[in-house]
Amino acid sequence: MMAEIKFTKMVAAGxxxxxxxxxxxxxxxxxxxxxxxxxxxxxxxxxxxxxLILEKSRNADVKMRIFNPDGSEPEMCGNGVRCAAxxxxxxxxxxxxxxxxxxxxxxxxxxxAxAxAxAxAExxxxxxxxxxxSLNFPIKINKxxxxxxxxxxxxxxxVIFVQGLDKIDVVNIGRQVRFHKKFLPQGTNVDFVQFxxxxxIRIRTYERGVEDETSACGTGVVAAALLSALHYSLxxxxxxxxxxxxxxxxxxxFNRTDGKFRDVWLQxxxxxxxxxxxxx
Numbered sequence: 001m002m003a004e005i006k007f008t009k010m011v012a013a014g015x016x017x018x019x020x021x022x023x024x025x026x027x028x029x030x031x032x033x034x035x036x037x038x039x040x041x042x043x044x045x046x047x048x049x050x051x052l053i054l055e056k057s058r059n060a061d062v063k064m065r066i067f068n069p070d071g072s073e074p075e076m077c078g079n080g081v082r083c084a085a086x087x088x089x090x091x092x093x094x095x096x097x098x099x100x101x102x103x104x105x106x107x108x109x110x111x112x113a114x115a116x117a118x119a120x121a122e123x124x125x126x127x128x129x130x131x132x133x134s135l136n137f138p139i140k141i142n143k144x145x146x147x148x149x150x151x152x153x154x155x156x157x158x159v160i161f162v163q164g165l166d167k168i169d170v171v172n173i174g175r176q177v178r179f180h181k182k183f184l185p186q187g188t189n190v191d192f193v194q195f196x197x198x199x200x201i202r203i204r205t206y207e208r209g210v211e212d213e214t215s216a217c218g219t220g221v222v223a224a225a226l227l228s229a230l231h232y233s234l235x236x237x238x239x240x241x242x243x244x245x246x247x248x249x250x251x252x253x254f255n256r257t258d259g260k261f262r263d264v265w266l267q268x269x270x271x272x273x274x275x276x277x278x279x280x
Contacts, residue, residue: 078218
């Protein structure tokens with residue numbers, strides 16, 4: 001017997017998600033990992049970089065869980081939180097979203113320049129306090145030393161500053177860094193970043209759990225912006241525009257006091273693409 005699951009497809013900076021409102025707890029926790037593997041499939045599923053499950057929360061307006069296409073459940077996802085905020089607000093307003101990494105504040109505003117039918121919104125989220133920053137350390141990949149930088153911007157990210165970003169073998173190098181012994185057992189996401197000027201950088205990302213390059217990654221965008229401010233000694237800069245693979249620009253803002261980043265935020269569009277029914 002087939003079961004019907006209602007879903008909404010959303011996209012934020014090229015990151016696509018299947019959103020399921022499970023606040024009525026119709027889908028058991030034990031089924032979510034397997035559901036993610038099936039529904040995120042590009043050929044036989046809906047196709048997505050991740051499955052977002054919305055649940056009731058005692059401490060926030062809504063709880064968001066994210067499952068990768070391989071069934072794993074990371075702590076949070078920046079673009080996923082922005083989609084969850086847009087979906088939950090259903091218009092505009094402020095709300096608090098609970099994740100495994102902590103509670104994230106979000107502000108949703110309508111994009112009046114776009115058609116309402118497109119269900120486009122501008123979403124700004126306050127990120128969690130970044131931690132575990134480590135700069136300019138080497139690892140060996142194929143007997144070659146690569147200089148990395150590391151930050152946890154909600155989830156772990158290794159950042160590599162490069163020239164000629166378009167020519168980088170993101171999947172091959174990214175996979176080797178992702179599974180490198182230094183980052184065991186949880187592994188890391190890997191971002192390749194090219195400096196444009198003091199206020200602009202470009203990024204390509206290999207995402208843990210997707211195990212491939214994605215069009216964008218919210219926590220990766222934040223990681224790249226913060227580490228760029230450190231790497232290039234941008235002491236006066238408080239906002240960096242991050243140009244993603246698909247060309248969409250996400251904005252990252254922050255303050256620096258006592259050598260630490262504070263009030264970090266991420267802003268960009270989050271769009272509802274369509275709704276449907278998935279048969280299990």
